[in-house]
Amino acid sequence: MDYFIELFFSGLSRGAIYALIALGYTMVYGIIGLINFAHGEIYMIGAFTSFTVATILTILGLPLLAIIVLTGIAAVVWSASYGYTIEKIAYKPLRHAPRLSALISAIGMSMFLQNYVLLAQTSDFLPFPTLIPDFAFMEPIAHIVGSTDLVILITTTVSMIFLMVLIKYTRIGKAMRATAQDRTMAMLVGINVNRVISATFVIGSSMAAIGGLLIASHIGQINFYIGFLAGIKAFTAAVLGGIGSIPGAVLGSVVLGLTESFATGYVSSDYEDVFAFSLLVLILIFKPSGLLGKADTQKV
Amino acid sequence: MSETILEVHGLTMDFGGVRALNNLDLDVRSGEIAALIGPNGAGKTTFFNCLTGLYLPTKGDIFLYRRDKDKKISLKGLKPNKVTEHGLARTFQNIRLFPMMTVLENVMIGRHCRTKAFVIGAFFRGPRTRREEEEIIEMSHRILEKVGLSRFENDFAMNLPYGAQRRLEIARALATEPVLLLLDEPAAGMNPYETIELVNLIQEIATDGQSILLIEHDMKLVMSLSDRIFVMDYGKKIAQGRPEEIRLNPAVITAYLGEEVDA
Numbered sequence: 001m002d003y004f005i006e007l008f009f010s011g012l013s014r015g016a017i018y019a020l021i022a023l024g025y026t027m028v029y030g031i032i033g034l035i036n037f038a039h040g041e042i043y044m045i046g047a048f049t050s051f052t053v054a055t056i057l058t059i060l061g062l063p064l065l066a067i068i069v070l071t072g073i074a075a076v077v078w079s080a081s082y083g084y085t086i087e088k089i090a091y092k093p094l095r096h097a098p099r100l101s102a103l104i105s106a107i108g109m110s111m112f113l114q115n116y117v118l119l120a121q122t123s124d125f126l127p128f129p130t131l132i133p134d135f136a137f138m139e140p141i142a143h144i145v146g147s148t149d150l151v152i153l154i155t156t157t158v159s160m161i162f163l164m165v166l167i168k169y170t171r172i173g174k175a176m177r178a179t180a181q182d183r184t185m186a187m188l189v190g191i192n193v194n195r196v197i198s199a200t201f202v203i204g205s206s207m208a209a210i211g212g213l214l215i216a217s218h219i220g221q222i223n224f225y226i227g228f229l230a231g232i233k234a235f236t237a238a239v240l241g242g243i244g245s246i247p248g249a250v251l252g253s254v255v256l257g258l259t260e261s262f263a264t265g266y267v268s269s270d271y272e273d274v275f276a277f278s279l280l281v282l283i284l285i286f287k288p289s290g291l292l293g294k295a296d297t298q299k300v
Numbered sequence: 301m302s303e304t305i306l307e308v309h310g311l312t313m314d315f316g317g318v319r320a321l322n323n324l325d326l327d328v329r330s331g332e333i334a335a336l337i338g339p340n341g342a343g344k345t346t347f348f349n350c351l352t353g354l355y356l357p358t359k360g361d362i363f364l365y366r367r368d369k370d371k372k373i374s375l376k377g378l379k380p381n382k383v384t385e386h387g388l389a390r391t392f393q394n395i396r397l398f399p400m401m402t403v404l405e406n407v408m409i410g411r412h413c414r415t416k417a418f419v420i421g422a423f424f425r426g427p428r429t430r431r432e433e434e435e436i437i438e439m440s441h442r443i444l445e446k447v448g449l450s451r452f453e454n455d456f457a458m459n460l461p462y463g464a465q466r467r468l469e470i471a472r473a474l475a476t477e478p479v480l481l482l483l484d485e486p487a488a489g490m491n492p493y494e495t496i497e498l499v500n501l502i503q504e505i506a507t508d509g510q511s512i513l514l515i516e517h518d519m520k521l522v523m524s525l526s527d528r529i530f531v532m533d534y535g536k537k538i539a540q541g542r543p544e545e546i547r548l549n550p551a552v553i554t555a556y557l558g559e560e561v562d563a
Contacts, residue, residue: 178398185396187380190413
């Protein structure tokens with residue numbers, strides 16, 4: 001039973017990380033109908049920023065809590081500015097072009113960023129400092145739930161609640177929903193749609209940066225390629241839950257994380273991806289719009 | 301009274317080889333209900349799209365007079381959200397609400413362009429932001445009450461009956477505090493009872509001093525509501541004047557009923 005609970009929590013925290021990234025995919029898709037393939041790279045950049053800042057601060061000898069907070073802020077700001085810039089450079093000029101053009105631009109952006117980090121940093125795996133300590137109060141159950149898992153779950157939950165409040169109750173949230181539902185009409189009620197789209201990229205990128213920080217300190221090493229794999233997984237999770245739907249992205253991520261965790265634990269870690277993508281195929285066959293997605297009926 | 305608030309000069313819109321609007325002149329005066337009529341395909345909606353910045357007209361000028369600010373603003377080439385900020389608001393022939401937002405939110409969002417707080421305000425809710433938000437909600441309540449939708453406030457817009465959706469569209473447009481309200485076939489698809497309600501609503505809004513320019517097919521409605529009428533056919537203005545003048549205008553009769561053929 002302990003083993004089951006252990007797998008459950010590790011799956012849950014894995015799903016939580018996916019969710020942080022998947023939200024960026026789903027929000028951008030909801031608003032401009034684009035799969036932002038460079039989003040995984042934003043997460044990778046978040047991890048690299050965290051690495052640099054955390055290492056410097058560790059050398060400077062700051063207290064652990066200060067390191068975590070400052071690193072988090074730096075990662076969020078840096079990744080958000082990347083997200084903002086990517087949208088301005090690679091997507092905005094293609095706003096009225098066919099969807100395929102923007103998609104290819106996104107893939108190009110993703111390749112560019114991977115290779116840019118490869119050249120500017122290194123192709124080696126970098127050891128990431130352990131930021132999250134083993135809490136004393138977690139001692140009795142440490143063999144089931146790690147302290148890092150706990151931190152990941154709490155951080156993710158807080159981020160989700162923050163996002164939910166932002167979208168539901170604030171003015172920018174209303175503007176985002178309006179833009180997603182009818183962009184032309186949103187302009188006609190005086191919403192500056194470009195600003196809303198930028199804000200969406202900034203928010204999505206910030207979430208991904210938090211994910212990058214958490215996973216890097218969990219796994220303990222990073223390289224330029226982590227964004228690609230995480231991006232694909234998070235994208236899968238977003239599609240699983242119904243792309244464009246925010247609760248869907250969270251649900252899809254949790255389902256994907258649990259599936260992977262149980263597959264690893266009960267079958268073999270070699271089969272982790274087989275199960276994850278088989279699940280995607282099954283969902284797409286039986287419910288093509290995803291778990292919480294709405295079937296989009298085209299008017300003919 | 302009766303100062304010009306909207307002035308359109310020589311407006312021309314080409315789509316490839318098709319001239320949808322041909323050298324159109326039009327003006328709307330403060331406090332009046334003006335109507336734009338014409339057979340299907342005459343270019344009425346194209347005209348609205350040019351005014352609100354959805355299309356960039358090929359030629360011509362559009363000026364909006366803000367008497368309160370003593371300014372003459374050229375609207376040509378501005379983005380739709382800027383046009384709305386300057387004081388034009390519109391509704392659509394086929395209703396375009398935000399279907400997954402509540403009725404109240406649909407109206408509140410119309411206030412967006414009149415308030416300052418944006419992203420920063422969302423994160424750091426200072427007293428000013430909060431006050432602004434309260435004012436928006438209060439004003440939205442008032443508008444909803446006026447159009448008679450108070451009891452639907454928390455319903456999703458998509459669940460409203462058809463006539464109510466139309467009125468909600470008008471409410472949302474009013475929330476932007478427009479200098480001129482553009483209504484694109486507000487009575488389209490309404491039953492006679494709903495149409496009467498709508499006429500009353502439009503008259504009530506006009507009584508409050510709101511200037512209105514409307515496109516409409518329903519002749520009876522146009523004749524009973526409008527102070528002045530413009531008639532279009534094939535992108536050109538063929539007549540303008542008071543309702544009783546238009547009713548007798550031979551060019552208008554020809555456009556609507558076709559030319560008489562001598563046997």
